[in-house]
Amino acid sequence: MINGLKREELIAMNSMILHVIFFASLGERSEPEGALRDALIRDFGSVSAWAAEFSAMGKAQRGGSGWVLLTWSPRDHRLVNQWAMDHSTTLAGGQPILALDMYEHSYHIDYGAQAAAYVDAFMAAINWPSVARAYAGVARSRDFGLTLGH
Amino acid sequence: MRYKIAPLFCRPWTLNGISARLIESHYENDYGNAISSLNATTAELEAFDPATTPAAVIYRLKRDEAALLNSTLLHELYFASLGGDGRTLPEPMAQAIARDFGSVKRWRDEFIALAYGLAGSSGWILLTYVPRDARLIIHATAGHEQSVAGGIPILALDMYEHAYHLEFGANPAAYVAAFMRNIEWDTALERYQNAVNVEPPPRLKQKQFADLPSITVEEVKGMLDSGKPVQIIDTRPRHYTTRAHEIVQGAVWRDPERVDEWIGELSKAEPVVTFCVYGFHIGCETAVTLRKAGFDARYMVGGHYAWKATKGPLTLLKDTSSPGPGPVMQRIQPVELSADPQLE
Numbered sequence: 347m348i349n350g351l352k353r354e355e356l357i358a359m360n361s362m363i364l365h366v367i368f369f370a371s372l373g374e375r376s377e378p379e380g381a382l383r384d385a386l387i388r389d390f391g392s393v394s395a396w397a398a399e400f401s402a403m404g405k406a407q408r409g410g411s412g413w414v415l416l417t418w419s420p421r422d423h424r425l426v427n428q429w430a431m432d433h434s435t436t437l438a439g440g441q442p443i444l445a446l447d448m449y450e451h452s453y454h455i456d457y458g459a460q461a462a463a464y465v466d467a468f469m470a471a472i473n474w475p476s477v478a479r480a481y482a483g484v485a486r487s488r489d490f491g492l493t494l495g496h
Numbered sequence: 497m498r499y500k501i502a503p504l505f506c507r508p509w510t511l512n513g514i515s516a517r518l519i520e521s522h523y524e525n526d527y528g529n530a531i532s533s534l535n536a537t538t539a540e541l542e543a544f545d546p547a548t549t550p551a552a553v554i555y556r557l558k559r560d561e562a563a564l565l566n567s568t569l570l571h572e573l574y575f576a577s578l579g580g581d582g583r584t585l586p587e588p589m590a591q592a593i594a595r596d597f598g599s600v601k602r603w604r605d606e607f608i609a610l611a612y613g614l615a616g617s618s619g620w621i622l623l624t625y626v627p628r629d630a631r632l633i634i635h636a637t638a639g640h641e642q643s644v645a646g647g648i649p650i651l652a653l654d655m656y657e658h659a660y661h662l663e664f665g666a667n668p669a670a671y672v673a674a675f676m677r678n679i680e681w682d683t684a685l686e687r688y689q690n691a692v693n694v695e696p697p698p699r700l701k702q703k704q705f706a707d708l709p710s711i712t713v714e715e716v717k718g719m720l721d722s723g724k725p726v727q728i729i730d731t732r733p734r735h736y737t738t739r740a741h742e743i744v745q746g747a748v749w750r751d752p753e754r755v756d757e758w759i760g761e762l763s764k765a766e767p768v769v770t771f772c773v774y775g776f777h778i779g780c781e782t783a784v785t786l787r788k789a790g791f792d793a794r795y796m797v798g799g800h801y802a803w804k805a806t807k808g809p810l811t812l813l814k815d816t817s818s819p820g821p822g823p824v825m826q827r828i829q830p831v832e833l834s835a836d837p838q839l840e
Binding site for chain 2: 432
């Protein structure tokens with residue numbers, strides 16, 4: 347009973363947080379710049395390689411529900427793309443800075459089953475200045491302090 | 497193996513408040529995608545070499561296969577759940593639902609309430625026959641891959657947002673109401689009548705004790721709780737009791753190899769329950785011996801561990817070292833829960 351309630355609490359809390367990040371992820375057409383651009387190139391090879399993986403992860407979720415998150419991993423000091431289901435399977439200690447909502451409610455009204463078109467529209471509408479602000483806020487965070495010799 | 501697509505079961509143009517466009521998109525894009533992805537996954541599974549493929553890859557493929565196969569099956573059941581007027585339950589269906597849910601209204605309220613729980617998320621609401629208990633249950637799944645083991649779904653409501661968002665937007669209540677108005681109960685009954693023919697998983701059967709009366713741990717607990725007199729004899733083997741610490745509350749331990757020495761303590765006026773560790777032999781044999789001597793004896797199914805597994809009350813086992821004839825033995829008193837302070 348208590349765990350059932352706490353599970354629902356976690357799901358609703360994460361749903362709230364991830365939706366906030368999702369809405370903050372959208373804006374006018376822009377490009378990643380500065381430290382964020384450098385980090386994407388460092389961690390994925392190139393901005394387009396990052397975009398290819400991120401959008402492919404979104405398109406692969408069509409017909410289901412879940413999130414695609416660009417997340418800062420303090421443990422490894424790097425950005426990763428991660429998939430999250432049930433609002434709750436997020437990287438431990440990770441800081442999501444960009445969120446693509448692949449729950450069908452986010453696109454079915456406008457795009458029906460055309461999830462790929464929705465993902466393409468999202469990729470074109472990423473608010474990079476907003477993501478860069480989020481990145482600047484989390485990239486300073488250190489790992490858990492558990493690394494030997496830290 | 498290649499899975500073949502099944503034609504739509506329901507006739508989309510006859511549905512009341514659910515448009516053909518919604519069903520067409522659902523069938524083409526979601527059901528169709530499940531079939532084609534399932535076949536692609538199956539092809540990969542047939543092609544991999546178990547000797548060289550990493551276990552994680554195989555696991556991922558098998559997970560995908562289970563989810564896609566269930567998506568296929570449940571979508572077919574969903575389309576077959578639609579096409580009726582939702583109101584007219586055939587009598588046997590109404591009786592089964594009333595038996596397991598109290599009333600058709602109660603079933604309906606529960607089904608709808610559970611569906612609301614998946615609003616804005618994804619999953620299935622299923623009416624499933626469970627052969628183990630020969631009854632219907634309603635359950636929700638958070639994805640395609642969850643199901644009740646051995647259960648047979650007979651009615652499926654798709655709560656993935658693709659099932660309604662195109663027409664109903666963020667108003668799942670209207671969608672659920674429309675689904676309820678279109679349930680095809682005649683075919684649900686057909687599936688139910690097929691499902692009830694499925695045998696539950698086989699239970700322990702001991703041919704040599706087939707005619708011996710038994711009693712369940714639940715029934716024994718019921719007798720104790722209601723204060724019915726009953727003589728409960730723990731006949732676990734002596735070698736077992738030397739390392740056991742506890743005994744069923746209300747029972748006394750007696751050595752199964754020395755029945756003759758303690759049979760005189762028992763009363764023929766009250767029922768006797770015997771049991772051993774797991775309920776295989778010794779408890780049964782003791783019951784046979786007692787019945788031959790004229791006692792109303794039966795064995796407790798599953799024995800000591802079934803009692804423990806159902807959280808039956810236990811007490812400290814003591815004094816098994818010196819049971820024997822003579823003054824040590826006391827007459828076994830029928831247990832009356834309220835009268836025995838130890839059981840309070």
